[in-house]
Amino acid sequence: MSRATGTRLQRGLLLAATATVAAGSLSGCFTERQNEGAKLYATHCASCHGDQGQGLQRLIPPVAASDYVAQRRADLPCLIRKGMKGPLVVNGIGYNQVMPGHEDLTDSQITNLLNFLQTNWGNRNQTYTIREVSDLLGRCNGSDGQ
């Protein structure tokens, strides 16, 4: 094999590799993370807050049509990251339970989850950018920068 053929072959391989990587990352953008917020809700939240965000009686507050979700917008990223404990009032009803934190979610996953909640089930609130969520998470040292 001549040296020229070898280089051409290498270049071809490199191109193919680049194309594969590009295709892989593109499919990552367009398919895997579609409806990520809804999927994350189903995995991490639905067992307590209900499959429609309805909550559970006076034990678990609703996240659907919730005044807390609207009014405490800036606190929600840290609430998801660190969890919470103690009394709170949602839609005029007092609750007192423990919510676990979620160190396993990235900043962008928390963004998608919150944007799903802020725009569904009777909530019509402003959405977040990932940057904003990372900034808000900074308040509780909860940003992972991703």
Add this chain to the structure above:
Amino acid sequence: MPLRFTTSRAVLASLLMAGSLLAACSPDSATTATQPERLPVLGLKHNAPTSPADTLPDPVPAFRLTNQQGQVITNQTFAGKVYVTDFFFATCPSICPKMQSELLRVYKQFEGNPNVLFLSHTIDPAHDSIPVLRDYAERLGVRDASRWHFATASHDTIFALAKAYMTAAQVDKTVQGGFAHSGAFALIDSQRRIRGVYDGMEKAQVDQLIQDLPLLLKEEQLETAPATK
């Protein structure tokens, strides 16, 4: 892996149930009309019996618990009744809310029938004091403690009972909340026998429980009828 045990139990339960359903599909319509469909008795020993007694399932052992009103409850509390039981804890962040909302669905279906009782055991007695249990019950919407008991006892007692009811509960610091437990509901008859085990996290299985309860109630009624004559 809090749900690992549930699946095998559920498979066993559904196999047994499927068996009883097949038995009911007898072509002889006269037989099916006179012989009411019966739920299986679970907990039969797997080893070959060496005496007739060996084939009998172990009944739910004697227990003594305290409910959300501070009242002592024993097997006698459930005498002549059927009941559904599960294991939970008040601060459980994983499967309990879903489980208890499913059990609440069963409770609402049979709210008017005093022969159906409910018994939820806390597996975290250190935290779930009587006031905590009472608050939990009230928040869930259960006002009548004589219909749905939220009970506590020592850890050993609770874990031994979980085993007897064919559900799993144990301390596990690796899971959220610190306890591993299955979301199983067990259905117990008036003779302290387990007549069904259902995965409380699966709507379809809870629907099955709602369908099975009237069958058991009918059987209980038929068995007690001659004695009352």
